[in-house]
Each structure stands twice: as structure tokens, then as C-alpha cells.
Amino acid sequence: MPGPRPVEEAALDHLDALYRFARRLAPTPEDAEDLVQETYVKALRAAHTFTPVGDATDASAASASLRSWLFKILHTTFLNEYRRAQRTPATESFDTLEALDATGEYYLYNHLLAEHGGAVLPQSAEEEVLGRLGVEDVRTALAALPELYRVAVTLCDVEGLAYREIAAALDVPMGTVMSRLSRGRKQLQRILWEQSAASRDAAGEPRGLKEPRA
Amino acid sequence: MNDPTSTRRAPASSGQGQAGNMGDMRAMLNCTAAEQRLHRFLDHELTEDDAAEVQLHLEQCENCRSRFRFEAGLRRLVRQGGQWEGAPVGLGERILHLLGRRATS
Numbered sequence: 001m002p003g004p005r006p007v008e009e010a011a012l013d014h015l016d017a018l019y020r021f022a023r024r025l026a027p028t029p030e031d032a033e034d035l036v037q038e039t040y041v042k043a044l045r046a047a048h049t050f051t052p053v054g055d056a057t058d059a060s061a062a063s064a065s066l067r068s069w070l071f072k073i074l075h076t077t078f079l080n081e082y083r084r085a086q087r088t089p090a091t092e093s094f095d096t097l098e099a100l101d102a103t104g105e106y107y108l109y110n111h112l113l114a115e116h117g118g119a120v121l122p123q124s125a126e127e128e129v130l131g132r133l134g135v136e137d138v139r140t141a142l143a144a145l146p147e148l149y150r151v152a153v154t155l156c157d158v159e160g161l162a163y164r165e166i167a168a169a170l171d172v173p174m175g176t177v178m179s180r181l182s183r184g185r186k187q188l189q190r191i192l193w194e195q196s197a198a199s200r201d202a203a204g205e206p207r208g209l210k211e212p213r214a
Numbered sequence: 215m216n217d218p219t220s221t222r223r224a225p226a227s228s229g230q231g232q233a234g235n236m237g238d239m240r241a242m243l244n245c246t247a248a249e250q251r252l253h254r255f256l257d258h259e260l261t262e263d264d265a266a267e268v269q270l271h272l273e274q275c276e277n278c279r280s281r282f283r284f285e286a287g288l289r290r291l292v293r294q295g296g297q298w299e300g301a302p303v304g305l306g307e308r309i310l311h312l313l314g315r316r317a318t319s
Binding site for chain 2 (some may be wrong): 015020036037040105109126135136139141153156162163182
């Protein structure tokens with residue numbers, strides 16, 4: 001077994017994930033690139049302070065903890081430099097919170113179920129809906145999420161970080177991660193439902209979503 | 215946090231099945247309890263025992279199986295939607311260059 005790789009080399013394994021995360025935060029692709037470059041420069045400077053959490057002989061655990069450390073540097077850099085420039089801290093607006101907390105879980109499924117009028121959604125209907133929603137719809141919906149939720153949903157559902165890794169990356173308690181995820185997923189489903197309804201209405205038939213909307 | 219179960223209930227048949235073997239050491243989950251664990255189950259954030267209880271419930275409850283399958287499908291879709299792009303060509307090279315310079319300077 002080869003010895004542990006230098007942190008700066010192992011860090012490049014996470015380049016795609018970091019860039020995607022930067023794109024979800026920064027206003028332009030150029031800003032996202034700058035943010036990623038800055039993250040790596042800071043990481044190299046601080047490499048001696050990085051200590052992997054958990055079993056040191058477990059390569060995937062080491063990689064996961066390096067990844068959440070890098071996400072943390074990127075997120076902090078974003079907050080300190082870009083967010084400060086915009087002078088608009090991301091907050092959870094009270095109205096949104098109230099609306100989301102009143103929304104039940106599984107918004108999409110429950111609405112489909114209600115439309116179908118049964119106790120269980122036929123697998124064909126389920127596949128039809130999932131097939132109709134394209135990646136483009138997901139992208140639009142993710143972009144429409146308020147930042148706090150977009151960050152949580154991106155780290156969990158897109159990049160596959162564990163709750164405790166997200167908590168470490170964002171420097172918030174686990175409970176906060178879970179509530180942001182819950183609210184973010186509800187809102188994402190609501191947006192997807194509305195998009196799906198709108199495009200169905202516009203197309204007059206149920207296959208509108210998959211078509212590219214130039 | 216609100217209680218997600220208080221805001222809506224699945225239509226009448228909750229499909230929770232008769233807790234077949236009462237001697238089973240594992241408590242039978244009902245649909246409400248299974249749904250409360252749905253996200254953590256799909257996120258692999260449950261303990262082994264808690265996940266096994268969910269699994270057992272899913273084997274016996276078509277409603278929840280359908281709900282879980284749908285949410286899992288949606289997760290895959292979100293992942294595909296979010297992961298469509300990677301770093302632009304050349305960014306890795308530029309970073310290596312930048313780091314090389316910094317490391318030796």
C-alpha cells in the first residue's frame with residue numbers, strides 16, 4: 001500500500017465537486033473559478049493544520065474528511081469575500097419558513113397521489129413523472145432555492161456528503177443541517193411540481209418537460 | 215420543527231399490515247414511523263438496527279415501498295441534474311501551476 005499522498009495532490013481529486021459547489025454559490029463562472037483557485041491556495045497554505053477525522057488507515061474516510069475541509073474553506077472564502085461584497089447575508093425569511101414548515105413532507109409524491117386518487121401510486125405513473133422531469137428542470141429548481149437550502153441540498157443530494165461532513169463544512173450543528181435539508185427538499189419538490197404543472201399546461205399534454213426549451 | 219406526520223396522512227389504508235409475528239424482537243414500524251425515517255434511510259444516516267426495521271416494513275408495505283422508490287428516483291434525478299458539469303478544462307492545470315509556484319517560492 002502506498003503511503004498517504006500529499007494533501008495538495010489528494011485535494012485535486014475533489015476539483016469537480018468543488019467547482020460545482022462554487023458554481024452554485026458564485027454569481028458567474030469566472031467568479032466560481034477564482035473561488036476554487038483561492039480555495040486551493042488557502043488549502044495548501046493551511047495543509048499542515050489538516051487532520052483527518054476518524055480512522056487514519058481508512059482511505060475513503062480520509063478522502064471524505066479532506067473533502068469536507070475543502071468545502072469548508074471554499075464556503076468560508078465565499079462568505080468572507082463575495083458575500084461581504086454583496087452585503088446581503090443569506091437568511092431564512094420568516095414567511096418562507098412558515099410556509100415550508102406548514103408543507104408536509106414528500107410534496108411531489110403526495111400531489112401525484114392526490115391526482116391519481118388512490119392509496120398507492122402505480123409504478124407506471126411514478127416512472128412517467130420521473131422520466132418527464134429532466135436534468136434541466138432540476139438545475140432550474142436548484143438555482144431557484146434560497147442559498148442556505150441550495151447549499152445543504154447540493155452538499156447532501158448532489159455531492160453525497162454525510163450529515164456530519166456537511167455540519168463540519170458549514171460549521172453549524174447537525175440539527176441545523178437536517179432542518180435546512182428538510183426545508184430545502186420540500187421547496188425543491190414544490191418548485192419541480194410547479195414547473196411540471198406549468199409546462200404541462202403550456203404543452204397541453206404531459207410530455208412537455210423533456211423537450212429542450214431553447 | 216413541525217411534526218411532518220401531523221400535516222397529512224396517506225389515504226385510509228395505511229397498509230401497515232398486521233404485526234405478523236408478535237414474538238419478533240424487532241418492533242414493527244408503522245407507516246408514520248417509516249416515513250419519518252425515509253430521508254435518513256435514503257441518506258444512509260440510520261443505525262443498522264433502525265435501517266433494518268425500515269427494510270422490514272418496506273417488505274410488507276406496498277404504499278411505503280412505492281413512496282420510498284419514488285423518493286429514491288427523485289434523488290437520482292437531483293444528483294444527475296446537479297452533477298452535469300465538472301471543472302472547466304485547464305483549471306486543474308492552472309491550480310497545479312499556482313500551487314507549484316507558491317510551494318517553491
